[in-house]
Amino acid sequence: MSSCTAPIRSAGGSPTIAGAELTPGDRKRLLQLARASLEAHLAGRALPPLPDDALCGRLAGAFVTIRVAGALRGCLGRLAADRPLGAIVRDMTVAAARDDPRFAPVTAEELPALTLEISVLRQPAPFAPVDPARLVIGRDGLIVRRGRRTALLLPQVAAEHGWDAERFLEACCRKADLSSDAWREPGLDVLTFQAEVFEETGDETGEWARQEGRGKGR
Numbered sequence: 001m002s003s004c005t006a007p008i009r010s011a012g013g014s015p016t017i018a019g020a021e022l023t024p025g026d027r028k029r030l031l032q033l034a035r036a037s038l039e040a041h042l043a044g045r046a047l048p049p050l051p052d053d054a055l056c057g058r059l060a061g062a063f064v065t066i067r068v069a070g071a072l073r074g075c076l077g078r079l080a081a082d083r084p085l086g087a088i089v090r091d092m093t094v095a096a097a098r099d100d101p102r103f104a105p106v107t108a109e110e111l112p113a114l115t116l117e118i119s120v121l122r123q124p125a126p127f128a129p130v131d132p133a134r135l136v137i138g139r140d141g142l143i144v145r146r147g148r149r150t151a152l153l154l155p156q157v158a159a160e161h162g163w164d165a166e167r168f169l170e171a172c173c174r175k176a177d178l179s180s181d182a183w184r185e186p187g188l189d190v191l192t193f194q195a196e197v198f199e200e201t202g203d204e205t206g207e208w209a210r211q212e213g214r215g216k217g218r
Helices: 024-043 085-098 108-113 155-161 165-175 207-214
Strands: 062-068 071-078 114-121 141-146 149-153 189-193 195-199
Touching: 024 085, 024 108, 024 114, 024 195, 062 085, 071 085, 071 114, 085 114, 108 114, 141 165, 149 165, 155 165, 155 195
Parallel strands: none
Antiparallel strands: 062 071, 062 114, 114 195, 141 149, 141 189
16 A cells, blocks of 8 residues: 655646546546545445446556645555455545544544545556656656665646656655655666546535445445
8 A cells, every 4th residue: 555645736627647548437436436435434334335347346556535625635545456446446545534644534524625536547667768858747657666665656746746857756766765866876666657537526425325235345
């Protein structure tokens, strides 16, 4: 499980990074699942069941970001595409609310002010040679690895901070507790990935509860 780094969100809608694979209906259903999961967790209820369908059953990594008034309130996710997407969204929503070490756990009193964003990840690819000119800000996310030190930054983070490619690489290295110029050194694995990123617009709340009888828990 990994944390993302995200600042106050800049104005704008729900970006699709590196092309769309999810339909608008797919995005809405995943956001409904995340909202229902957050509500159930904060109320102390059982988490919503998952339907046996292609959307929730596809294998994909994903991150869930929680914001309040645009500011980061929690963000956790899973890079590996080794679990069903529905289960990842459900579990990472709870984890972002409860387990992000940068924040106190989210409380039920905060719920009306919270918004949710989901980043569905594409498969990472080696970024070699490491050339900042090949890094596309707003499209590419970063992973750096050296031994047991690893860090991930989502594609939207650099654009929201106003970073150029070198500052993005430096930030990811610092997050891994490496020197900011470690990306220039041999022995560091650098990977890039893309994601489809979408957030709540206000019309998703409450829908999953009416659907959950059609699915079954995992």
